[in-house]
Structures are given as structure tokens and as C-alpha cells.
Amino acid sequence: MRSLIYDIDNTLTPTTKHYFRELHRLLKHPKPVEELIANHELVEHVPEWQSHPQFGEEFQKLLYCGVTHAQLPPIEGSQAAVWNTHSRTPTAGYLTARPHTLTEVTEIWLRTHGFPIEWLPAYHRPADVDAKDANAWKADFLVERFPEIGGIADDSRGLPRELKKRGYRGKVFIVGSAEHPLQDEEHYIPCPTLDHILDHIKRSA
Ligand SMILES: [Mg+2]
Numbered sequence: 001m002r003s004l005i006y007d008i009d010n011t012l013t014p015t016t017k018h019y020f021r022e023l024h025r026l027l028k029h030p031k032p033v034e035e036l037i038a039n040h041e042l043v044e045h046v047p048e049w050q051s052h053p054q055f056g057e058e059f060q061k062l063l064y065c066g067v068t069h070a071q072l073p074p075i076e077g078s079q080a081a082v083w084n085t086h087s088r089t090p091t092a093g094y095l096t097a098r099p100h101t102l103t104e105v106t107e108i109w110l111r112t113h114g115f116p117i118e119w120l121p122a123y124h125r126p127a128d129v130d131a132k133d134a135n136a137w138k139a140d141f142l143v144e145r146f147p148e149i150g151g152i153a154d155d156s157r158g159l160p161r162e163l164k165k166r167g168y169r170g171k172v173f174i175v176g177s178a179e180h181p182l183q184d185e186e187h188y189i190p191c192p193t194l195d196h197i198l199d200h201i202k203r204s205a
Pocket residue numbers: 007008009010011154155156
């Protein structure tokens with residue numbers, strides 16, 4: 001693998017948990033936020049919020065909010081994991097479904113928290129790609145850039161399906177997962193943490 005690109009949200013930083021906490025503060029909910037986080041994969045899945053008149057607007061604001069994204073903490077140990085992997089397989093940059101308007105915020109965040117960024121691009125979702133089509137956009141990008149970019153580390157459960165549809169031959173490290181319906185040793189590799197990526201690279205060398 002010549003190089004590896006990284007997703008950001010829920011791969012390097014616990015973005016969805018942060019969205020849960022922000023929306024819980026803004027919209028309230030009878031249950032504690034930690035219980036919502038434990039029981040729902042996405043904020044859009046909380047029934048009481050689906051029917052909440054302000055949910056759509058508040059969630060959209062969060063998705064595009066620079067202050068929110070600047071405040072996110074990195075997942076503990078993620079910088080070290082990225083740098084350790086980088087010493088073996090160079091980092092190609094970052095590929096994120098975040099809107100392009102957050103590019104500068106993201107680059108400052110990566111620099112502030114000590115991720116490799118100075119010489120690397122952070123590709124953000126262009127204005128003409130809808131948020132719901134982000135996985136298809138990422139998949140097209142990865143197919144086009146293979147083999148120069150040989151793989152991605154991404155928490156998305158849906159991205160592997162988009163890549164499989166396109167016959168992608170790179171590696172997909174499915175971060176935060178112990179298993180996945182498409183998993184195989186060669187292309188789709190569930191990685192409970194980012195450290196598992198380097199383990200896999202060493203094993204398959
Ligand atoms: Mg993600």
C-alpha cells in the first residue's frame with residue numbers, strides 16, 4: 001500500500017457523541033444523553049428528535065458550525081496511531097464528508113492536535129455533493145486515486161458497500177468495528193481502534 005487516507009469524524013474525533021450532547025442541551029430529552037448515545041447510532045435515529053420541530057434546523061446548524069468542529073477533542077491515542085502508521089505507510093491526507101466551508105477549521109484542528117497536516121490535503125465534500133451522497137463521493141474519489149492512495153481508515157459502515165459496488169481493490173480499515181458483513185483479510189478490515197491498522201499492515205507485509 002503506497003499511502004493511506006483518513007476519515008475524520010468518528011475516526012479521529014468522536015463527532016457524533018458531541019452532536020448528541022449539543023442537541024441534548026438544545027432540544028432536551030427525557031433520557032440522559034449517555035443512554036441516547038448507547039442506544040442510537042446517529043442523532044437522526046432518536047424518535048423524539050425526529051418529530052421535534054427544531055431538530056432539522058439545529059442539526060443542520062451543527063453540521064456546518066465552525067465553532068462546534070473546532071472544539072472537538074481528538075480520540076485518545078489517535079495522533080500517535082496515525083504517526084506510527086505513517087512511519088510505515090505514508091499518510092495521503094484526509095477525506096471527510098464535512099462541507100468544504102469547514103476546510104480551514106479542520107486544517108487548524110489537525111495542526112493544533114498534532115496530526116500530520118503541513119504538507120497534506122484535507123479533502124472536504126464539495127458544494128455540489130449532497131450530505132446523503134457523501135459515501136458515494138468518497139468511493140468515487142478512492143477508486144480514481146487508487147493505487148496512489150492505497151486505502152482508507154473510516155468508521156463508516158456504509159462506505160465499504162459503496163466501494164464493493166465499484167470493485168475497489170484498495171484496503172478499507174473499518175475503524176471502531178470488531179466485525180463487518182463484508183469483512184475479509186485482504187480488503188475490508190474491521191479495526192476496533194486505529195492501532196489495529198498498523199498491526200494489520202505488519203501482518204500482511
Ligand atoms: Mg466518519
